[in-house]
Amino acid sequence: MGPTLIGTSKNIIRIRELIKHVAGTGLNIVISGETGVGKEVIAQKLYESSPRKGKPFIKINCAALPEGLLESELFGYERGAFTGAERKKRGKFKIAHEGVLFLDEIGDMSVSLQSKLLHVLQSGEFAPLGSEKEIKTDTWVIAATNHDLEQDLKNGKFREDLYYRLNIIKIHISPLRERVEDIPLLIEYYIKIYNSQFVSKNLIKPNKNIMEKLLSYHWPGNVRQLQNVLKRSIVLNDWEKIIEEFPTSIDNAKEDLITSELPPEKFTPVADFINFEGGNSPDLASFSLKKIRKNITDKVEKEVISYVLCKTGWNRSNAAKILKISYKTLLYKISDLNIAPPQ
Amino acid sequence: MTNPYKILIIDDNEEVLNVLYNFFRKKKYDVASASNGLDGLKLFEEDGFDLVITDLVMPNISGVAIITIVKRKYPDMPVIAITGWGEHPEALAIESHADLVFKKPFELPELDKAITDLLSKKKG
Numbered sequence: 001m002g003p004t005l006i007g008t009s010k011n012i013i014r015i016r017e018l019i020k021h022v023a024g025t026g027l028n029i030v031i032s033g034e035t036g037v038g039k040e041v042i043a044q045k046l047y048e049s050s051p052r053k054g055k056p057f058i059k060i061n062c063a064a065l066p067e068g069l070l071e072s073e074l075f076g077y078e079r080g081a082f083t084g085a086e087r088k089k090r091g092k093f094k095i096a097h098e099g100v101l102f103l104d105e106i107g108d109m110s111v112s113l114q115s116k117l118l119h120v121l122q123s124g125e126f127a128p129l130g131s132e133k134e135i136k137t138d139t140w141v142i143a144a145t146n147h148d149l150e151q152d153l154k155n156g157k158f159r160e161d162l163y164y165r166l167n168i169i170k171i172h173i174s175p176l177r178e179r180v181e182d183i184p185l186l187i188e189y190y191i192k193i194y195n196s197q198f199v200s201k202n203l204i205k206p207n208k209n210i211m212e213k214l215l216s217y218h219w220p221g222n223v224r225q226l227q228n229v230l231k232r233s234i235v236l237n238d239w240e241k242i243i244e245e246f247p248t249s250i251d252n253a254k255e256d257l258i259t260s261e262l263p264p265e266k267f268t269p270v271a272d273f274i275n276f277e278g279g280n281s282p283d284l285a286s287f288s289l290k291k292i293r294k295n296i297t298d299k300v301e302k303e304v305i306s307y308v309l310c311k312t313g314w315n316r317s318n319a320a321k322i323l324k325i326s327y328k329t330l331l332y333k334i335s336d337l338n339i340a341p342p343q
Numbered sequence: 344m345t346n347p348y349k350i351l352i353i354d355d356n357e358e359v360l361n362v363l364y365n366f367f368r369k370k371k372y373d374v375a376s377a378s379n380g381l382d383g384l385k386l387f388e389e390d391g392f393d394l395v396i397t398d399l400v401m402p403n404i405s406g407v408a409i410i411t412i413v414k415r416k417y418p419d420m421p422v423i424a425i426t427g428w429g430e431h432p433e434a435l436a437i438e439s440h441a442d443l444v445f446k447k448p449f450e451l452p453e454l455d456k457a458i459t460d461l462l463s464k465k466k467g
Contacts, residue, residue, distance in 0.1 A: 014381075018403055021384055027408050164400075164431040168408045169380075 003044040006189050007182035011174040015042060018171055023049035028121065028166050030106070031144040033173035035315045036224030039144040040104065042171055047100045052140055055099035058092050063108035063331050071113055072129055081130025093126050096139045106166070107147030108331065111159060118162045141166070146317060176219040176226065183215055186223060190230045203234045210239045217246050221313015228313060302337040305330070314341050346371040348462055349391065353383030353409060354398035354425070359447070363396065366451050380404025387413060392420070394462060396454075399426040399436055407432065410439040421461035425449070 005012060005019075022029070023046045031039045040059070047057050060073060072081075076091030092101055103109075109117065120126045121141065125134040143166055152158035176183065191203050206214060219225055233242050305323065312318040320330040333339070350372045354360040357378060364376045375390065377383035381403045387395065395413055399406035410422050424436040427447035436444050443457055 014403075018381055021381060021388075022404065022408070025408065025412060027411060161431050164407075164428075164435055168405050168411075168435075170403055170405070 003041045003048065004189070005038070005041060005045055006186050007179060008185065009174070009179035009182050011172075011179050012182060015171055015173060018169070019045055019049055022046070022169050024051060025169075026050070026052070026140045027168040028140075029142045029169040029171060030149070030167050031142065031171045031173065032149070033144075033146065034175045034222055035146050035317060036222035036313055037173045037175060038223050039146075039173060040102065042173060043100070043102045043142045043144065046142060047140075050100075050140070052099050056096050057100045057102065058096040059102040059104060060092050061104045063105035064335065067110045067113055070109070071116065074113075075116070075126050076128040078128055078130035081128070085130065088128075091126070091128055093120060093137045093139055094128075094135060097137050098139075100140045100142055103141060103143040105145060106143040107145040107149055107152055107158065108328075111157065114159045114162050118159060118165060121162070121165050176222045177217075180215050183219075183226070184211065186226055187211075187214070187230065190227055194230055194234050198234050203230070203237065206239050210243055213243050213246065219313075220318045221315045225313025225315070298337060301333060302339060305333055305337065306339050309334075309339065309341070346373070348393040349373040349375070350394050350396065350458070351383065351386055351390075351392045352376045352396045353378075353380065353401070353406070354396075355379050355401040356398065359398070359425075362451075363454075366455070370455065380406070380409055383409060384412065393465070394421045394423070394458060396423045396425060396458075399424050399432040400428045405432075407435045407439050410436060410441045414440045419465060421458075421465060423454070423457065423461070425454075 005016060007013075019042070029046065031042050033039055043059075044057065047053060060070070062070060065073060072089070072091070074092050076089050076094055077085050079085060079088045103117075116126075120137065120139075123134075124138065125136055127134050147158075149158050149163055149167075153160055153163055176186075187206065191205060195202055221228070229242060233239060236242060305319070308319045308322050309316070312322065316330055316334075317327060320327045323330065325333075350367055352360060352363050352367070352374060353376070354363070355378055360376050360378055364374055367374045375386050375392070377386055380397075380401045383397065384404055387409070395409065397406040397409045406424055406426070410424060413420055413422050418440075421442045422440075424433070424441040424444045425447060426432050426436070426444065433444050433446070442461055445454060445457075
């Protein structure tokens with residue numbers, strides 16, 4: 001069974017129409033929308049509805065990898081192309097030949113890599129790192145972003161020529177708070193799925209009161225957050241308790257983050273950061289205030305960032321705003337501190 | 344006398360769309376119009392047109408997509424691109440085999456003459 005696009009809102013109906021009319025064209029597409037709205041579902045739906053179905057569907061997240069690594073992932077490399085390249089590696093453009101390459105978070109791609117991507121889109125050819133020979137590729141590029149690319153253009157963060165070449169078809173998916181009529185259908189759909197996955201549990205549909213609260217919530221993490229809430233509801237089997245945890249607005253969400261306490265078990269005693277040997281006597285040879293400070297900072301940052309990401313349903317834009325750090329810094333910290341979304 | 348040709352005009356700028364629609368109606372063309380790429384594509388798929396005029400930068404389906412789709416289906420159908428968005432969309436329109444690109448603002452009689460020429464070339 002292919003991916004399902006749930007909803008009866010104008011936005012979803014329009015997207016279904018667009019998919020029907022453009023899936024067979026193989027023209028470059030940009031899917032835009034906030035984190036968690038379901039951009040990948042649309043990409044998969046386009047692929048499933050196209051003549052490329054059955055060929056590779058390759059996804060790569062442009063925000064998750066450092067520039068050099070992203071380049072070698074996209075284009076591949078020859079043996080000896082750089083230190084550590086002990087054998088040849090095929091790039092995503094090669095693997096996705098005749099299929100789809102889904103470039104998630106394209107707005108986070110560096111400007112220098114954007115020019116290399118533009119070359120592939122213009123010529124249909126690319127050269128792996130360490131090779132001068134261009135390889136032909138017939139790849140349908142579907143990109144996704146939660147950035148305002150028009151704004152990125154103005155700020156010089158996105159190449160104008162690439163912008164027009166990618167935006168041959170634009171699909172915008174609205175945030176969940178702007179299509180509340182889809183919420184009951186999404187709840188029904190996911191309850192069915194999760195009930196079949198968790199055999200011993202059986203989540204009942206929310207009653208009218210609960211549903212009203214679910215409909216009036218702003219869902220900063222969109223469908224992904226709704227999925228997490230439903231999974232949690234299955235575990236707790238108590239809608240009232242779940243609803244009590246909801247902040248009612250973004251401002252309240254911030255306040256909630258400030259005023260709420262971390263569970264006591266999350267605190268790590270200071271002693272754990274210090275290499276004590278033999279009871280309470282610190283090993284003076286390995287003692288370094290700088291190292292301890294770094295360990296503590298990393299630990300605290302990891303816990304705080306994880307907490308904010310959890311509260312925002314892994315909406316990284318919102319989390320960065322709440323933490324008052326740049327989006328890029330947040331992405332770097334997620335990667336550096338090994339912060340992973342809950343499974 | 345009614346003009347035998349059917350023209351499809353697509354532009355998300357309602358003002359431009361109305362001006363073009365009324366101008367070519369007065370010239371007795373059979374005119375259909377759409378204010379975005381998707382509605383334009385739907386009209387194109389339903390009906391037989393002799394010529395398409397499309398804006399380039401539009402919501403959902405761009406003019407470049409329209410040109411590509413039309414030319415794949417009917418390589419000989421004349422397509423005119425109109426744009427006010429600078430060199431990159433223009434270059435893409437030419438690459439997609441648009442017959443002509445008009446930069447906004449343009450003179451209506453010039454567009455009219457271009458259409459007459461393209462249609463007579465097609466007929467010939």
